[in-house]
Amino acid sequence: MAKLTFKTDKCKGCGLCVDVCPKKVLTLATDKINAKGHHPVEAVNEEACIACAFCATMCPDCIIKVER
Amino acid sequence: MVVFEKPHALTDVPLHYCPGCTHGIVHRLVAEVIDELGIEGKTIGIAPVGCSVMAYNYFNCDMIEAAHGRAPAVATGVKRANPENIVFTYQGDGDLASIGMAETVHSAARNENITIIFINNAIYGMTGGQMAPTSLPGQITQTSPYGRDTNHCGFPIKVCEMLAQVDGAQYLERVAVNNVKNVKNAKKAIKKAFQNQVEGKGFSLVEVISTCPTNWGLTPKKALEWVDEKMIPYYPLGVYKDNTAEKEAE
Numbered sequence: 001m002a003k004l005t006f007k008t009d010k011c012k013g014c015g016l017c018v019d020v021c022p023k024k025v026l027t028l029a030t031d032k033i034n035a036k037g038h039h040p041v042e043a044v045n046e047e048a049c050i051a052c053a054f055c056a057t058m059c060p061d062c063i064i065k066v067e068r
Numbered sequence: 069m070v071v072f073e074k075p076h077a078l079t080d081v082p083l084h085y086c087p088g089c090t091h092g093i094v095h096r097l098v099a100e101v102i103d104e105l106g107i108e109g110k111t112i113g114i115a116p117v118g119c120s121v122m123a124y125n126y127f128n129c130d131m132i133e134a135a136h137g138r139a140p141a142v143a144t145g146v147k148r149a150n151p152e153n154i155v156f157t158y159q160g161d162g163d164l165a166s167i168g169m170a171e172t173v174h175s176a177a178r179n180e181n182i183t184i185i186f187i188n189n190a191i192y193g194m195t196g197g198q199m200a201p202t203s204l205p206g207q208i209t210q211t212s213p214y215g216r217d218t219n220h221c222g223f224p225i226k227v228c229e230m231l232a233q234v235d236g237a238q239y240l241e242r243v244a245v246n247n248v249k250n251v252k253n254a255k256k257a258i259k260k261a262f263q264n265q266v267e268g269k270g271f272s273l274v275e276v277i278s279t280c281p282t283n284w285g286l287t288p289k290k291a292l293e294w295v296d297e298k299m300i301p302y303y304p305l306g307v308y309k310d311n312t313a314e315k316e317a318e
Contacts (some may be wrong), residue, residue, distance in 0.1 A: 005082070014087035014281075015289060016289065019289050020248060038281060053070045056071075056247070058093065059092070059093075060089055062096050064072065066071050068071050
């Protein structure tokens with residue numbers, strides 16, 4: 001079971017992780033705003049995650065930790 | 069089991085870059101390589117002037133801030149005074165290919181044993197999106213609102229192709245970070261550039277095709293596509309020079 005951890009305060013909501021995810025696990029939380037004023041990323045169906053770490057590879061701000 | 073986490077050589081300071089700017093990815097790749105080679109304690113980085121001017125806040129190794137374009141000159145001094153240290157510069161296209169052109173070419177000609185990470189995003193990012201030496205023909209910027217006209221603005225400078233003519237340069241490769249595959253290849257290139265220095269093989273430069281969503285006027289996703297559509301056809305990826313294999317054979 002894959003586990004995703006986000007440093008939500010550092011997220012800038014660029015969405016690169018959302019676009020690159022092959023399993024459509026991630027989305028930008030349009031109902032939340034972080035300290036920087038962005039809609040941060042969140043996992044909507046974490047059980048589909050295959051821990052490929054593509055999201056973390058493309059994240060410019062290094063906020064994603066992937067565990068398996 | 070941890071599949072991916074922040075490398076130790078990267079600090080916890082939040083990056084000041086715009087959302088979707090690939091500077092962050094390249095910072096992380098450099099930090100990962102420093103971790104993997106176990107050289108954090110003896111690495112000295114030289115920060116440039118440009119968007120990455122505050123790179124000294126982001127790397128856990130010692131850092132020096134150089135005057136605009138002079139990072140290779142500072143790196144030369146640091147490396148010659150402390151040959152056991154690993155010295156790298158991290159420069160943008162305005163810094164390396166414009167004001168710092170002389171320092172870049174001459175450090176290559178002298179075959180200084182340093183590593184240069186060169187970020188090419190075809191625009192001056194920090195100052196607000198002016199035309200850079202690497203801006204593409206026809207590219208619209210703040211100072212070329214009708215597109216770069218090569219009749220009076222000249223042509224973009226291809227740094228890897230140019231330095232390949234310099235005998236002193238040992239390893240030159242151009243990579244991109246616009247998709248996962250290219251990021252993996254970029255890491256391999258950066259690792260080789262650092263490994264060359266550890267083994268004393270001489271001047272290594274990795275040119276990374278990067279994005280500037282803010283000044284290109286594109287979303288982060290469209291900016292990555294623009295790299296594929298416009299940047300890579302003009303700046304083909306690949307190894308432009310690699311003398312390091314010959315050195316091993318000798």
